[in-house]
Amino acid sequence: EVQLVESGGGLVQPGGSLRLSCAASGFTFSSYAMRWVRQAPGKGLEWVSGISGSGGSTFYADSVKGRFTISRDNSQTTLYLQMNSLRAEDTAVYFCAKATVLWGVGQYFDHWGQGTLVTVSS
Amino acid sequence: EIVMTQSPATLSVSPGEGATLSCRASQSVSSNLAWYQQKPGQAPRLLIYDASTRATGIPARFSGSGSGTEFTLTISSLQSEDFAVYYCQQYYNWPGTFGQGTKVEIK
Numbered sequence: 001e002v003q004l005v006e007s008g009g010g011l012v013q014p015g016g017s018l019r020l021s022c023a024a025s026g027f028t029f030s031s032y033a034m035r036w037v038r039q040a041p042g043k044g045l046e047w048v049s050g051i052s053g054s055g056g057s058t059f060y061a062d063s064v065k066g067r068f069t070i071s072r073d074n075s076q077t078t079l080y081l082q083m084n085s086l087r088a089e090d091t092a093v094y095f096c097a098k099a100t101v102l103w104g105v106g107q108y109f110d111h112w113g114q115g116t117l118v119t120v121s122s
Numbered sequence: 123e124i125v126m127t128q129s130p131a132t133l134s135v136s137p138g139e140g141a142t143l144s145c146r147a148s149q150s151v152s153s154n155l156a157w158y159q160q161k162p163g164q165a166p167r168l169l170i171y172d173a174s175t176r177a178t179g180i181p182a183r184f185s186g187s188g189s190g191t192e193f194t195l196t197i198s199s200l201q202s203e204d205f206a207v208y209y210c211q212q213y214y215n216w217p218g219t220f221g222q223g224t225k226v227e228i229k
Binding site for chain 1: 154156158160164165166167168171177178209211213214215216217218219220221222223
């Protein structure tokens with residue numbers, strides 16, 4: 001059974017940092033691209049960042065470019081999102097999601113974690 | 123960027139009735155379209171991919187159709203567990219884009 005379990009969310013002041021983790025199991029982790037998707041309170045789904053199965057390719061939404069860094073440890077089957085210079089508008093539930101391909105176009109997402117809440121507030 | 127527009131924003135339906143949700147792309151996405159269901163406090167769940175293929179474990183009352191720019195998700199007879207928000211997502215063009223969602227609520 002595929003499982004994705006996020007952790008690391010919490011309350012942080014503007015300008016602060018957090019590191020999210022997504023522990024994966026039940027599939028060959030290195031064979032699939034992964035993404036972080038967020039959902040602000042009462043809003044829709046927004047791509048944040050994605051990474052290829054090998055970790056060699058990444059992408060970021062313009063809204064987080066230069067502030068967030070995605071990475072993965074295939075030996076530990078864990079996905080990460082380092083979030084720096086956090087802003088109030090980054091407040092959201094952050095989901096990790098497993099793609100159905102290694103990388104590139106054609107990515108849709110067949111498994112999602114339960115999400116972790118990030119609140120940026122003073 | 124391809125813009126995905128879902129309609130209506132909210133659909134009020136009685137249990138046992140059918141529901142039809144629409145998703146329109148600003149340019150052709152071929153059949154590279156997925157539908158997700160999200161219940162309050164839960165993660166999205168993949169329902170349909172390639173516009174019309176049901177994901178593993180998805181009941182037959184869910185069906186998808188369309189290609190190009192016009193897509194439809196049909197729920198043939200709504201059960202209580204089907205009241206949720208539904209999102210479409212195109213994956214024809216990088217990095218893929220979501221629609222804004224359609225909320226299916228109890229009438």
